[in-house]
Each structure stands twice: as C-alpha cells, then as structure tokens.
Amino acid sequence: MSDPLLTVLVLAGISYAFKSAGPLLLGGDSDLPAWVDRLALLLPAPLLAALVANSTFIEDRAWNIDARVVGLIVAALALWRKLPFVIVVLLAAVATALTRQLVGG
C-alpha cells in the first residue's frame, strides 16, 4: 500500500473518531474534560504557523528565501486590508510570479 493511501486510511479513522465522539457518545448535555477544550483552542495556531513557515522558507529540508516570501507578504497585506480569501490567494500568486519574472527567484 502506498504511503499516501495508508496515511489517508489511518488519518480518516482517527479524524472520524474525533468527529463522531460527541454525537455518538454524548446525549447532548455532557462536557469534554477541560484540557481537551484548551488543547483544541491552542493547537491550530502553532501548527498552521509551522505550515506557513515550512511552505515559504524551507526547500528540501534547508533554509531557502525565494519569490514565495514576496507572495506571503502580499497575502498578509491583503488580509490586513480585509480582502476576500480568493483575492488574497490570487494576489499572492501574481506577486510571486511577477517577482520571478523580474529577478528570476
């Protein structure tokens, strides 16, 4: 079995256990242990930030600065200006492409 397929199956099983625990096990008036709540609140920020950093500054497990950095800065500016998701993503792509045209990064 390929790595992606194995990952899909195992991760789908774990994810489904998380998703269904509430509806299947709770009558609707119980609470989760407080530490689960706190973890669910704290975990997304560092993980998503790690993904941003990984997909911008790392290439083949080495530090790397290229045109993607410009795309990320433009995306951040667009988000700061409260532009919609689609526009944010498009602007990041255009900025990165233009940077590559101009400086060959």
Added chain:
Amino acid sequence: MSDSPTATAEDRAVRNRILRQAGSISLAVSPFAAAFGIICAEAGFELIEAIGFSALVFGGSAQFASATVLADGGAVAAAVTAGALLNLRSLAFGVVMAPALRGPIWWRALVSQLMIDESTAVGSGQTELRWQRYGYLAGGLGVFVLWNISTILGYTVLGSAGDLVTTYGIDATIPASFIALLWPKIHDPQQRILMVLGAGIAILGAPFLPAGVPIVASALAVLVFRPWRSE
C-alpha cells in the same frame, strides 16, 4: 430537513438565510480545496488518494498538513500525527453540535463525517435546535460537495500544468491559504505567541529533524501555556 406541512413564511425566510450562508461558505473554501489538489498532484499522489483525503479525512488544514509532510518526504507516522493534531478540534465541535444532531445511531454516525469548521459555524450560528441541525447539514453537505469537486479540478486541471505552477506563482497559493486560515487568530496575544513559536520550531528544526517532524514538533509550543493546569 423536509418541509413540514406547517412551514410558515417565517420558516422559509430562516431556511433561505441559512442556505445562503451555507452556499457562500462552500464557495469560499473551494479555492483552498483546489490548492490541496495541486499539492497532491505536485507530490505525485494518485487522484484517488487526493479524493481519499478530501472525502474520507475531510478536514481542510489537517489534509494540508498531512499531505505536506508526505510531499516533503516525511514518514506516514509524522503525516498522520500532524493531521490528527489539527483535527482534534472536531472533538470540541462534536460536543457543541451533539444536542442538535439527535436521532438514530446510524444517522448520527453518518452526519458525524460532516463535522468540520464550516458546518459547525453555520449550525451553531442559529438559535433554535432544529435550525442548528439544518445549518449543520446545509453547511456540511455544501462544503463536502464543492470541496471534493474543487480537489479534483485542482488536481487534474492545475496540477498537470507542470512548470506553470512556478511560472504563475501557484505554489504561493499554499502559504497564502494557510496564513488566511491563521489570520482571524492574529488579534489574540496568546495566539500570536503560539504562531511565532510554531513557525520558529518549524524553521529551526527543518535542517536537523526528519521531514515532517518539525511541523508536528511545533505543537509543543502549547506547553508554554501549560494546558494541563486547571483554571
């Protein structure tokens, strides 16, 4: 979800409002799913594996994390761990939505697959339980359908474009999508500290740790806030 014979004009108004919410949120996530399809194609996954992520795992950021780890050459264990940590929040969503999703066990088992950010957002945004249920189903089904269609489009149309991915900056859509997901949290000082630590761990760890491990290790940032202590 069906029309009861006693459906009033007010009911129809509420239902239309919920359907509009569900529709716009489903459209809004589509580019993200297309970006996911591109990652899968770039990483050399089969189309069926990309669809497997989008239909079976069905959890935006978890799919991205997991596929990114594999694309970087990471181990299955690291890919699963990164995805599972990001999906932990659906446990909390399930607790929030459980009262609105009562019914036979087969039905609860079925609709649980739709437990994602968007379905919970549309559902929990309603006041009455029956509309929470309606909103959850409308948001969940809408996103599920468009998410999978967009994954396939991203994989087949854009992913096969080869060099075009870098020429047109399509690779930059991935960090842009992540930072867009992250943005709503940026106003909270505690969340900002977590972001800086998480990014720092990922960057500093990359040359020294096996692929994918730095992303999983970024979760250690939460230890700064001692999540085990009771408040």
